Amino acid sequence: MSGSTDRRADRGGRTVEEAVSRYLGSLDSGGSRSTMRSPLTEFASFCDGEGVKRVDQLETNTLREYGMYLRERYIDQELTASTANTYFKYVRAFLSFCVRDELIDANPANTQRSEEFLPEDKGDRNRQFWEPEHRQQLINYVTERVDLALEDSIDVSRKIAYRDRAIVVLLAEAGVRGAELFRDPRDDARNGVTWGDVDLENHSLEVFGKSRQYERVGLPSDARGALQRYRRVADPPTEEWPVFPTDHAPSKYAAYRERVGEEPDPDMSIDEALRTAEVAPPSITKAGGRSVMKRLTKEAGIELEDDDYLKPHGxxxxxxxxxxxxxxxxxxxxxxxxxxxxxxxxxxSDIQAKDVAEGIDKVRD
Known part of the structure; x- marks a missing residue:
């Protein structure tokens, strides 16, 4: 009996990442492994960010927070409600395996409380996309804002004006996700794009994609031009410098202290100190990116239902x-x-349905 207990204790100390790997290896279907690998790997990263290293540390509250994480991604339109719920089901199946493997006594995802924050799946009817006129209105506004900043006619720095235009044009023209551009504090693998990820010569940008693999994004001429002009103004001191650095002063000071081991020179601004020491500040967060888009949508005079804003995924x-x-x-x-x-x-599928309807009409005419 004690031998069984010892084995149980040893297994319980297995990390979430190790248990995910063992579960994926146990699946008979290669298709299932391929489908579940990315969301389960992301769940392991989420747990690590929450300070949960081992399987036997998983609790209902951990799964409740994971549900909130999926909900935030749904709000950001990175996931549909259906996909968010599917990812949670994958995790529940993985944890049931952990119970069978005697890593935990009970499945913490099998409670109503763990599902409290999951978005309700009502289908895909309300997913936003930028109307062409709104897209052009926003691009016109951020372009005009750059011109005004160059003339010192507005209380916005040139760097911020160029930055905001680069964000809008990248989203509008390159099909890149906000989660691929900005930092996710809950995911150590998503630190935001750096200038080293930008290849202007080959019209491409490398991002950490939804698949949790690095992917190349094509940069159409407008997106490439916006980045090229912004880079001249930003003048990054190293290739590790984030394309969209944070304006949050405490985060900048924390980055300096962590790398240099002391306080910056009080006679220098924190930005000067970071540049002098070649210490890259953190990237703007996803929440920061949303704030930028909310502000720009309002300033551009774009009115949407329910006081909404032009979201990155739209x-x-x-x-x-x-x-x-x-x-x-x-x-x-x-x-x-x-x-x-x-x-x-x-x-x-909505566009497909319209094409089918028009095809039927043509046949019957």
Whole structure:
């Protein structure tokens, strides 16, 4: 009996990452492994960020916080409600395996409390996308704002004006996700893009994608031009410098102390101290990116229902819709980096339905 207890204790000390790997290896279907690998790897990273290293440390509250994390990604339109709930089901299945493997006594995801924050799955009816007129209105505004900053006609620095235009144009033209541009404090792998990730010569940007692998994003001429002009103004001292650094002073001071081991020179601004020591500040967070978009939407005079704003993922969805509607489904797949054309077709089933209806009308005319 004691031998069994000892083995149980040894297994209970297995890390979440190790247990995920063992679970994936146990699956008979290669398709299931491929489908579940990314969300379960992300769950392991989430647990690590929450300070939960071992499987036997998982509690209902951990799963409740994970549900909140999925909800935030749903609000950011990085996930549909259906996908968020599916990811939670994958985690529940993994934890049931951990129970069978005697790593934990009970599945902490099998409680109503653990599911409290999960978004309600009502289908995909209310997902936002940027209307063409709103997209152009916003781009016109941020471009005019750069001109005013160059003339010192507004209380916005040139660097911020160029930064904000680069954010808007990247979202509108390149189909990149906000989570790929900005830092996620709850995911150590998502630190925001750096200038070393930008390849202006080859018109591309490397991002840490939804698949949790690095992917290349194509930069159309407008996106490339906005980044090129912004880089001249930002003048990053190293390639490790974030493209969109935070304006949060405490975060900058913390980065300096961590790297240098002492307080910065009091006669220098924190920005000067970071540049002199070549210590890169943290990137702006996803929440910071949302704040930028909320402010710019309001300043541009764009009015949406329910006092909403132009969300980062809405730009990506609009780009795909534009390409798909014009008959370029494979280009839409490539631009959005969908693994299969079926995913693209599913994402724009409304456009497909319209095409089918118009086809029927033509046949009957």
């Amino acid at each position: 730009a990506r969805r609009a780009l795909g819709a534009e390409l798909y509607e014009k008959g370029h489904s494979e280009l839409a797949q490539s631009a959005l980096r969908h693994k299969s054309i079926e995913t693209t077709h599913e994402s724009y």
